[in-house]
Amino acid sequence: MAQLDNKLQPSKAIPFYRNVKVLALVAQIAFLLILGLLFWWLIGNMLSSLRRSNIPLSFDFLPQTAGFEIAESSIRYSATDSYGRAFLVGILNTLRIAVLGIILSTIFGIIIGIGRLSSNWLLRNLAGAYVELFRNTPLAVQLIFWFVAVILKLPRVRDAIAIDGIFALSNRGLTLAWPVAGESYAAWSIWFWVGLVVGVIAYVLRRQQLQRLDRPLVAWPVAWLAVLATWLVSWLGVWLFTGSSPLVIDQPHLSGFNYIGGVSITAAFFALLLGLTCYTAAFIAEIVRAGILAVSKGQREAAQALGFTPFQTMRLIIFPQALRVIIPPLTNQYLNLTKNSSLGILVSFPDLFFVTTTINNQSGRAVQVILIMMACYLAMSLLISLFANIYNSRMRLKER
Amino acid sequence: MKVNRFLGFVSVLLLAAFVAACSNQAATNEPSSPVEAAPTDAPAIGAPVAAATEAPAPAPTAAPQATTAPAAPTASGGSTLQTIKDRGELICGSNDQVPGFGSVDASGQTVGFDIDFCRALAAAIFGDPNKVTFRPLTAQERFTAVQSGEVDVLIRNTTNTLTRETVNGMDFAPTNFFDGQGIMVRKSDNLNTISDLDGATICVQSGTTTELNLADAFRAVGASFTPAVFEDANGTFSAYDAGQCDAVTTDKSGLASRRLSLSSPEDHVIMDVTLSKEPLAPAVLQGDAQWRDIVTWVIYGLFNAEEYGVTQANVQEQLSSDDPNIRRLLGVEGELGAGLGLDNDFMVKVISAVGNYGEIYDRHLGPNTPINIPRGPNAQYTDGGLIYGMPFR
Ligand SMILES: N[C@@H](CCC(=O)N[C@@H](CS)C(=O)NCC(=O)O)C(=O)O
Numbered sequence: 064m065a066q067l068d069n070k071l072q073p074s075k076a077i078p079f080y081r082n083v084k085v086l087a088l089v090a091q092i093a094f095l096l097i098l099g100l101l102f103w104w105l106i107g108n109m110l111s112s113l114r115r116s117n118i119p120l121s122f123d124f125l126p127q128t129a130g131f132e133i134a135e136s137s138i139r140y141s142a143t144d145s146y147g148r149a150f151l152v153g154i155l156n157t158l159r160i161a162v163l164g165i166i167l168s169t170i171f172g173i174i175i176g177i178g179r180l181s182s183n184w185l186l187r188n189l190a191g192a193y194v195e196l197f198r199n200t201p202l203a204v205q206l207i208f209w210f211v212a213v214i215l216k217l218p219r220v221r222d223a224i225a226i227d228g229i230f231a232l233s234n235r236g237l238t239l240a241w242p243v244a245g246e247s248y249a250a251w252s253i254w255f256w257v258g259l260v261v262g263v264i265a266y267v268l269r270r271q272q273l274q275r276l277d278r279p280l281v282a283w284p285v286a287w288l289a290v291l292a293t294w295l296v297s298w299l300g301v302w303l304f305t306g307s308s309p310l311v312i313d314q315p316h317l318s319g320f321n322y323i324g325g326v327s328i329t330a331a332f333f334a335l336l337l338g339l340t341c342y343t344a345a346f347i348a349e350i351v352r353a354g355i356l357a358v359s360k361g362q363r364e365a366a367q368a369l370g371f372t373p374f375q376t377m378r379l380i381i382f383p384q385a386l387r388v389i390i391p392p393l394t395n396q397y398l399n400l401t402k403n404s405s406l407g408i409l410v411s412f413p414d415l416f417f418v419t420t421t422i423n424n425q426s427g428r429a430v431q432v433i434l435i436m437m438a439c440y441l442a443m444s445l446l447i448s449l450f451a452n453i454y455n456s457r458m459r460l461k462e463r
Numbered sequence: 464m465k466v467n468r469f470l471g472f473v474s475v476l477l478l479a480a481f482v483a484a485c486s487n488q489a490a491t492n493e494p495s496s497p498v499e500a501a502p503t504d505a506p507a508i509g510a511p512v513a514a515a516t517e518a519p520a521p522a523p524t525a526a527p528q529a530t531t532a533p534a535a536p537t538a539s540g541g542s543t544l545q546t547i548k549d550r551g552e553l554i555c556g557s558n559d560q561v562p563g564f565g566s567v568d569a570s571g572q573t574v575g576f577d578i579d580f581c582r583a584l585a586a587a588i589f590g591d592p593n594k595v596t597f598r599p600l601t602a603q604e605r606f607t608a609v610q611s612g613e614v615d616v617l618i619r620n621t622t623n624t625l626t627r628e629t630v631n632g633m634d635f636a637p638t639n640f641f642d643g644q645g646i647m648v649r650k651s652d653n654l655n656t657i658s659d660l661d662g663a664t665i666c667v668q669s670g671t672t673t674e675l676n677l678a679d680a681f682r683a684v685g686a687s688f689t690p691a692v693f694e695d696a697n698g699t700f701s702a703y704d705a706g707q708c709d710a711v712t713t714d715k716s717g718l719a720s721r722r723l724s725l726s727s728p729e730d731h732v733i734m735d736v737t738l739s740k741e742p743l744a745p746a747v748l749q750g751d752a753q754w755r756d757i758v759t760w761v762i763y764g765l766f767n768a769e770e771y772g773v774t775q776a777n778v779q780e781q782l783s784s785d786d787p788n789i790r791r792l793l794g795v796e797g798e799l800g801a802g803l804g805l806d807n808d809f810m811v812k813v814i815s816a817v818g819n820y821g822e823i824y825d826r827h828l829g830p831n832t833p834i835n836i837p838r839g840p841n842a843q844y845t846d847g848g849l850i851y852g853m854p855f856r
Contacts, residue, residue: 116610116632116749124630130675132690142678211701219706234707235664320663320709321689330707331691411693411702417669420603421692424670427630429607 109430124426125150131425133413135329146422153418154439160332160414161401161443164339168400169393171340172347177377179352190348197345203406206338210410213337214330220321228314231322236333238315241326247301251309254297258290265289331412335404343400350392354385386458394451398444405440415439543747543754544588544804547615552594555581556614559599560696563720563827563834564620564640573597576827577618579817580639580745580762584616586816587761587809601695603670606631609748616758618745620714622672627746636745636758637766639820641840641849643737644673645715647722650732652709657736661686666708668692668699673713676739696721714741719834757803764810766852767792768819770843775818778811791855799855820850 079085113120125147132142136152178190217234225231231238266286273280302308315325358381366376405416423432547553558565565575582592598614608614610632623635648654657680667674669692681688691708693699700721703711718733747755771789773781781789790796794807817823828836842848
């Protein structure tokens, strides 16, 4: 055979222009080259037109004074702060809405998804109607609906729906009584950390105990109990000792134009959170439903035969298996929610996108500002994907 | 294998197309800047030439120079006018949310004070005030639209500021409306000064000078406020109307205009404070002096026409006027229009189409309109105002 091959070789030598391998390589190089040239040209074109209009292309504007206020911020910010800090405010606002939105839409999505499979006719159909309604209308329309037709129609601040000292709801948002640091907070604050340490110790001990008893290793309830107990006891101790409570309730009250005190959820934040949650929950519900349906019927029947209640069957048998099917598409929904939060501009919520467009406009640095914004969104999305992948690989079936 | 061969073929085709496109561009370059067309493969010559023609950063090699070249011809060669003529219409960045200045009327026509300046330009170029497309822009969108060349000119209650002339890359034409920032509140709240507004929630539109001035003005008197920032005028004013804000701020012209579309206008007053100077002026992209001159002198022409009493009704008779000022304005004497690249009688076409400055003002903002803004600083300098047309000479 080998001999034959050798003999045939010379006459069968393929010219390079008909050699598939060479052609494939050339094609790929050419493609890359074209792509590179295209980018080169696009960038060159951009640079030259920027130069022509004397628009600078540097990032030295970041430390300059922004000059504009931002409606809400989770860090201290005022118009005298820098553009850089304004970016940070936008990033944090986006993270705040994304994290809360992800948590809430997951909870609602699971409830509705399970509801769609309920044997209760009303529940099943209500859940179905919900999904069809929210999945089949554009998010932008829903957001404007929530903001204009629901939130703005709430009573004005002077006629707010309120229980004095506890909460007030108006078309400017919701204000709630909230615990804040009292006089003796400094004395107590160390006990906060002590509590956490106690929790960790309790966790370790409880785990060892369970191991000895050969019982499921669920140690966190005891650990949290220990934390709370430490906090409560130290809190009472400090209170009795100093005569003033470490935490006092800050009660909202109407003063001048607005309610002050307590914590506030602004109308804009409320509308965006509501819109993103309702919309995304509809998609998550479908994913959850599909995940549950993917678990074979035998599992449910076996669980019932063993005497599990329907709730136990769902929690202990069906859902853990469904999770494997659910997590990958769920990650997509989380990414969507995060990116969709850029529609906050429609309801006046100062998320990264809104703040960025303002910075762009006020500083004139369109290219730089958009690059920064894209990098931020990319980083957030990659981070979410990373966490989801880690979780996913932990939940995967361990095949031995 | 078949796929691979196909891919290879397509790539080669693409490459060929690309090369062709490149050389094409180099070719069109030649007439306008012959020096730059050559250096594609001659770094030694290319680099110094680059340094000489494109001031800021001398290109390190000839290659980037060659790639940046295609965009260069539009630089200062005055091609905007040609582009507009070739296109057959002007694209005007405008407002559609401020009735009186720029809005869409019941019949779908775009109308307003600023809009008529767009029409005046179209008349100057084409002799037809309708050869214009309006591109409604929010405050946020407007500068990018100018920078990217999406609009030829921006006439949309835009304040002339140093930043906008420099880093935003724009050139402003003469101010067509002198304004100042105001604050509108509910009559029943009895508010008279900025200090009275301490702690109030204030609606403002983002991307405006007014959002900057607001912060300044409150800081100056040591008052605090909660901003509620919206993307467009409709959002800003409907939130104010719904009571989400205690006050709303923007240019006084904008307030006067939008007050009329609140649910009960008579319940609201514009406070007697002025936060800033807001000279509202048309703007073009920097780098085309001819186009900027055209926008500038059409506006001066409108100012002059009012000063000399040339109106839409009498412009034809005025062609036989003896006043040399009028004769030059209307192109009966001199070659002034040609200097701009327009017909010498461009102002005749403009005035026949939209009238003079005073007529435009009266039509949209005058005593017979619902807005009715007194001329004030926008009167002719001869009446104590700031409207002053530079001489047609
Ligand atoms: N003159 C100011 C403000 C101009 C401005 O944008 N005013 C608002 C409020 S009257 C407006 O015209 N909005 C209309 C829109 O965004 O569509 C500026 O140039 O920044």
